[in-house]
Amino acid sequence: MMRWLRRLSQVLFLGLFLLLFLQARYPYEPLLPVDFFLRASPLVALGTALSSRALPSLMIWPALLILLLTVIFGRVFCGWICPLGTTIDISDRLFLRARRQKKRDSLRFRSWKFAILVAVAATAFFSLQILWFFDPIALLTRTLTGFVYPAFVYLVSSLFDAGLEIDWMAESIYTLYDSAQQNLLPLQQPAFYGSMAIALFFFAILFLGSVSRRFWCRNLCPLGALLGIFAKYRFLRRTVSSECTACAVCQRRCRMNAIEDDFTLNNAVECIQCGECETVCKPQAISYRFGRGPQLNQIDLSRRRFLQAGVFGLVGVAAVKSTAQNRNAIGGVIRPPGSLPEAEYLDRCVRCLECVRICASTGGCLQPAGWQSGWEGLLSPLSIPRMGYCEYNCNLCGQACPTGAIKKMPLPEKQHTKIGTAYFDRSRCIPWYSHENCLVCEEHCPLPEKAIRFDEKTVTTADGQVRLVKFPAVIEELCIGCGICENRCPVVGKPGIFVTAAHADRRS
Amino acid sequence: MQRINRRDFIKTGLTAAAGALLLPGAIAADSRPDLVVVSNGEPAELVRQAVEALGGIGRFVRPGQTVLIKPNIGWDRVPEQAANTNPDAVAQMVRMCVEAGAKTVRVLDRTCNQARRCYQRSGIEEAAKKAGAQVRHIIESRFQEIDIPAGELVKSWPVYRDVLESEVIINMPIAKHHSISGVTLGFKNFLGVLGSDRGALHRDFATKIVDINSALRPTLTIVDGYRVLLRNGPTGGNLQDVAVKKTVVAGTEPVAVDARAAGLLEVDWRDVDYLRIAEQRGLGKCLLEPARVKTIQLG
Incomplete structure (x- = not known):
């Protein structure tokens, strides 16, 4: 029961995520603000608040809602909502061999996600923002913009183009093509610098599923780590009745490896409330209930690991900030209209590329940076006029930006910026x-x-x-x-x- | 665009000759003007009156034909800014073609600003669709290289297939200022059906647009002079540069239509290089004999 509800929720949220992605375009008539999911990531809110030393605006109410949900229900965001989690579940299931597990997966990488969270916070505190690299929502939005959608468009338009070559069907293909262009396809093939790197990183994450299921979520995702901390005292807890035969099926099937060796305890910090254990339990001994029953709430981060991560972060900050900057490039990097001063811009930008996506549907000047603005500016949006132009009558990049790195401006103001x-x-x-x-x-x-x-x-x-x-x-x-x-x-x-x-x- | 082969040419010629012999009256009856100037009305009315005065839509569109209307939809501008052809004028033309029994009426342009913005904000997409047209976006793979035998500098260029395949082409530019050619009218508007890098045509612009127009000839040209952009064209944007002239210049002779419409922009056609070159190269006369021109003042 819980499994089907969860699957339904996962599919619906992934669908909503994709829909909002498609709606990030001209004409801008979205169902919800297109940056809704990005604003629902507490990591984005916390990280950019730290690095820009500004209290996040009220725009992050979805993130507060997610935190509240987590305190009550545990990590339901990871199990029921996160579109990257759903993508990983699908990929784990479709592409990676199903294994009969004899013994429990290793726990050795579990602490990494907390270390990454510490490093993200430490660097953010010293005004180097690296959360963009890890935040699952920013990461997935970036991958959709930079790789998945362009590749999809290429394949589909190639099919249409081939159909247009066949005389007797050309007319109807043209009609079909034209209607596909109303919602699904853009008028021009989008193409972005860095798309190969973005794709490789994404596939690496999916491929890690061959080590263990949800490898990314278990071991690396700092948003999961952050939510885990808030989930420590969740109210919706896993309870196991005396019917339990200690068959170990639940532990082997737990995609987060959150169930302890006595099979009755599970770790509130790791559990994503997916309900898989409830479903697979033959004697039906497992249920999720509101209450204060016994549970583990162990954050798997040793003091040593904590220090390591902090030091690593600081050394990273010093290394990046003390690298020479190309003087030509500092004057030469053109940012979107309404971008904050460069340092603040980089503090806030989470490289979701939502602005790049929306720009591609109008003038198309925005591209993710390569090395033009140094290590600190990697993948940050900039204008490359030879690729596209900033449309005089368009102010959509500011509307799509979840963190205010690009200000929202009324059109007349933008036209004078x-x-x-x-x-x-x-x-x-x-x-x-x-x-x-x-x-x-x-x-x-x-x-x-x-x-x-x-x-x-x-x-x-x-x-x-x-x-x-x-x-x-x-x-x-x-x-x-x-x-x-x-x-x-x-x-x-x-x-x-x-x-x-x-x-x-x-x-x- | 209709390609006439030799056999058809002889057939048509013989039929016409026979007709001329048998019905001397038919020639006298063909006193329809080839150029009309209609002023002082709303856009749709101007277009309707212009086509009526030219002999009615039946002169240009026969039942079952495929029609392509090429307005200027080049810019992300609203109608008041007079950078694109008036949407009501386009819609009226579509309506008449549909009423004449056209099989399809297609409206398209290869825009300069992003196409969806131009189609929407010009108002043309909505108006033309409502009037019964297929409004299509350009698909880059649908250009076909054509030979331009009479071209001096441009010997061949990719042209949109829909243009080549349509039986009737109606060119509907808006009259605007343009810094290179002085004016942009029918000749320049036809660049909107070309593929490839059109920027390359701007060197020796006059010769090159004559080259292009030597290969593509519209059945009918209708210049929208309801609002004209007198300065800072072809993009405009400042309403002070727009003059409301409430005029349409239409005709079957593209050179004469442009020459006449240049007047709307307060430009003497003798100062427009491409018109001079077009006349020299035999694409048509800038001035038609008065009997072939009709001027109508409405209301």
């Missing part, structure tokens, strides 16, 4: 280089009064022709750095006009 400034490279720009008219940049410039203007001059070319040529120039005060000029510049390779982060408005 400078994210950078464009510069001509006169050695490449066509009118300057070869004295021929072009003006594609001016044509596309979305500012109502045009931030690119031109000066018409008569010139004599190298081979002696006299021509009237329109020479473009940027009006620095008007340019907001949207980058559509760089994006559409017809010069092959390095463009004749490019945007840098110069004069970007990064007020907090």
Whole structure:
């Protein structure tokens, strides 16, 4: 009974998660705010609050709700809600061989998740935010954006494209394609830097399931560790009646390896309330009940491990913060409109790539960073105008950001927020280089009064022709750095006009 | 677009010749204008009157034909900003084609800003769908390279298949200022059915758009001059740059239509390079004889 309820809940929440992911796009008409799940992660709330030294805003009420649920019902988030947990359950079941376990799995890695939690907190306290690497919701959202969805779109559109080649069905395929594009598919194939790394990390997590089921949840997930601490004195407890025959089936089938060797006790910190033990118990000796019965609540973190994690975190902070920064890059990294000042931005950004996802459905300038902004800025969203442009009439990245790293701004304010400034490279720009008219940049410039203007001059070319040529120039005060000029510049390779982060408005 | 083979050409020619011999009256009856200018009405009414004056929709669309309407949906702008063709004008054109018995009426454009934004915010997607059109987004794999035998600089270019496969093409630009060509009208609007990197066409722009238009000829061109963008085109955005002219210029001669519509932008057609080149290269006359032009003032 409990198993089926749980499975239903898992499927529904995974479905909701995927639905909200699909709804993070233009036109923005979501069922719930698309960052709902991210705001439901207490780790995201706590970690960003620590690193940015700011009390999280009321926007994190879903996280508070999850904490409250955990105090009462134990780690139901992990067992019943977490979309990564569900994904791992499905993958464990589908792809990894079912083993008849003779003995209990080892407990040796169990302490790691607490160590990771300590390291996350320690680094956050010194303003280096690494929770993004581990938080399951941020991780899964990032994987969907960066890898799963682009791969899915590629496969499905390839099928459609193949269908369009077949004459007699082309018409109906086109109609079908068009309607798929209304909700499921984007108009352009999304493609992101770093997608291979994101995919590898994700598959590594799934593959760890071959060591033991829910390996990630048991041993590595710091959100699980945090919730475990809150679950210590849960009210909904596992109770075992005297019918128990000590057959050990429950212990072997427990995906969290939370059941002790006497089979009556289970560890409240580890148990995710999935109810599997209740279902598999032949004599029906197991039930979950509200009460104050006996239970174990052991946080498996030795003092030594705690210290190790803390020291490791601090050394990491010192190493990252004392690395030389590329001066060109500091001025050159273009952040989304409404981004906080760089240090605060990196304190808050959890690399969920929700903004990148939503941007891909409009202008498509946002990409996860590689090494452009150093170790500290890995996978943080930045604008690469050659890949896409910041749409003048769009302010969706700020709406999708769960932590306020990108401010929510009304459209008129966003339209006046400078994210950078464009510069001509006169050695490449066509009118300057070869004295021929072009003006594609001016044509596309979305500012109502045009931030690119031109000066018409008569010139004599190298081979002696006299021509009237329109020479473009940027009006620095008007340019907001949207980058559509760089994006559409017809010069092959390095463009004749490019945007840098110069004069970007990064007020907090 | 209809490709005529030699046999059809001879057949049609013979039929026409026979018709001309047998029915001298038919030629006299064909005193329908080839260019009309209708002013002082609402967008849909302007379009309706223009098509009526040209001889009615039956002159262009026969029952069972496939029609493609190419408005300008290039920009993420609302109708008041006059960067895209007026949605009511497009819807009216769709309605007439449907009433004429067209098999399909398709509306599309390869946009400059993100397509979904343009289709929605221009109002064209909704209006045209309501009027009975299939409003389609461009699929990048559906371009087909065509030869441009008369092209000077552009010898071939990928064109959207739906355009090549449609029997009737209706080009519906909006009249706007444009820094390269001075104006953007029917000739420039046709770039919206091209694939590949259109930015590359901006060098020697005038010659190149004439090249393109030498290979693609619309059945009918209707220039939306209800609101025109006088400055900071083709994107606009500032309502002070928009003038309400409540006019439509329509006709079967693309060069003459553009030449006439340039006036809406307060530009003399003689100053528009591509029109001069198009006339020189025999794509059509900028000025038609007065008998072929009709001017209508409504209300």
